[in-house]
Amino acid sequence: MTSVPHSRPIRPWRRGLRRALGTERNELARPEDRARSRAGLLAAVATGLALVLGATVAWSDFDSAEHRVAAASSRLHHLDALLLTATSTTADRTTAMTAQYRAAATWTYPAGQQRTGTVDLSHRARAGATVEVWADDTGRPTAAPPSTADLVFNAVIVGVLAVGLLFVLIASGLGLRLRSLDHRADIAWQRAWAELEPVWTGRAARHPGTDGPSSS
Missing domain, CATH: 1.10.287 (Helix Hairpins)
Known part of the structure; x- marks a missing residue:
């Protein structure tokens, strides 16, 4: 077997x-x-x-x-700033997605120039804490x-x-x-x-010359 x-x-x-x-060999494929x-x-x-x-x-x-x-x-410039006040929640969070808190702080930049202003932070901190801030060439705080x-x-x-x-x-x-x-x-x-229905149903045989496909 x-x-x-x-x-x-x-x-x-x-x-x-x-x-x-x-390349398919299929005669039924249309x-x-x-x-x-x-x-x-x-x-x-x-x-x-x-x-x-x-x-x-x-x-x-x-x-x-x-x-x-x-x-x-x-x-x-990445600087160290001393917080003068405790952080408080910012009222507007649209300017910096990570800046959720704000506090008054003091820092030195350029060298020998003491500056005071408001800095934005991403975490809570108490007055007297040292935090890292960013400042531009003029010494003004800016976003990281x-x-x-x-x-x-x-x-x-x-x-x-x-x-x-x-x-x-x-x-x-x-x-x-x-x-x-x-x-x-x-x-x-x-x-x-x-074309096929009259032949398949037999209508072409019952009514020749009417519904069936024409022959030459």
């Missing part, structure tokens, strides 16, 4: 790829089916390109932001430069937004193309059924 060899089933994605490339496979393949390629483009946009945003921060940081983690987070957000926008465009284009192909397939099916 000989065993009959079993052919390995073709995976759906391979069948779709062969159909899209026109032109609309091949066009649908090509649309899916094009959408897959476009999705891969969108991911690459999103990563490129994110890296470009990070690189440019890093250069801007480096240029700005060269004019900033963004950290590398902040730059990375912002770049990732920009990249995700770019990829999301491209995904929406790809999905919309694919949906419109598939809807158009479905409409074409429906019209072709109705036309074929109009």
Whole structure:
């Protein structure tokens, strides 16, 4: 008794790829089916390109932001300040996301010049405590430069937004193309059924010369 060899089933994605490339041997495949496979393949390629483009946009945003921060940081100075009052909660947190507390403080900058003003802090502190603040070349307190983690987070957000926008465009284009192909397939099916139905139901035999397909 000989065993009959079993052919390995073709995976759906391979069948779709062969159909899209026109190498599938299937006489039942309609032109609309091949066009649908090509649309899916094009959408897959476009999705891969969108991911690459999103990563490129994110890296470009990070690189440019890093250069801007480096240029700005060269004019900033990290100082120690002495708090004259205890910290209080800020009423407006829109100017600096990390600045939640404020207090009067004194510090020295430039060298030998004692300055007094209000500084923003991210934590509570008592009067007399020494805290770290940032000041510009004139000695005025300013916000700390963004950290590398902040730059990375912002770049990732920009990249995700770019990829999301491209995904929406790809999905919309694919949906419109598939809807158009479905409409074409429906019209072709109705036309074929109009020719086949009289013969299949026997109406052409009962009423010769009326409903059946014309013969030459």
